[in-house]
Amino acid sequence: xxxxxxxxxxxxxxxxxxxxxxxxxxxxxxxxxxxxxxxxxxxxxxxxxxxxxxxxxxxxxxxxxxxxxxxxxxxxxxxxxxxxxxxxxxxxxxxxxxxxxxxxxxxxxxxxxxxxxxxxxxxxxxxxxxxxx
Numbered sequence: 001x002x003x004x005x006x007x008x009x010x011x012x013x014x015x016x017x018x019x020x021x022x023x024x025x026x027x028x029x030x031x032x033x034x035x036x037x038x039x040x041x042x043x044x045x046x047x048x049x050x051x052x053x054x055x056x057x058x059x060x061x062x063x064x065x066x067x068x069x070x071x072x073x074x075x076x077x078x079x080x081x082x083x084x085x086x087x088x089x090x091x092x093x094x095x096x097x098x099x100x101x102x103x104x105x106x107x108x109x110x111x112x113x114x115x116x117x118x119x120x121x122x123x124x125x126x127x128x129x130x131x132x133x
Contacts, residue, residue: 042119045083045109045119046119046121048080048085048109049085049107049108049109049119049120049121050107050121050123052078052085052087052107052121053087053105053106053107053121053122053123054105054123056075056087056089056105056107057089057103057105057123057125060089060103060105060125061125064131065101065127065128065129065131068091068103068127069091069101072089072090072091073088073089073090074086074087074088075087075088075089082111083109083110083111084109084110085107085108085109086107086108086109087105087106087107088105088106089103089104089105089106090103090104090106091103091104092104094126098129099128099129099130100126100127100128100129101126101127101128101129102124102125102126102127103124103125103126103127104122104123104124105122105123105124106120106121106122107120107121107122108120
């Protein structure tokens with residue numbers, strides 16, 4: 001009888017171990033991809049929210065201080081891609097400075113149908129009550 005020659009190849013256990021290691025590695029890559037996509041989505045929403053707040057601030061710069069103070073409060077709510085952006089502004093006097101006011105524009109957003117904490121972009125500017133400066 002002849003002696004058996006060892007056969008080349010992998011055993012079933014070696015193949016299964018390699019598959020388990022590959023699945024663990026791929027699941028880590030998928031998790032990283034999902035986290036990156038969520039971060040990009042949030043950054044896009046913050047950018048849009050900041051744009052809305054800046055746009056309101058620029059509109060307020062063009063108005064007289066009397067008109068700005070008279071219209072303070074909630075402005076609009078816009079829905080873009082299932083996200084509601086609420087835009088408002090407030091006018092407050094500067095303590096110990098009777099001629100100055102602080103105008104704060106705020107844009108808040110939360111994904112519709114999501115009970116997560118709303119996020120906010122806020123801008124402030126100082127304005128004088130003297131219109132001809």
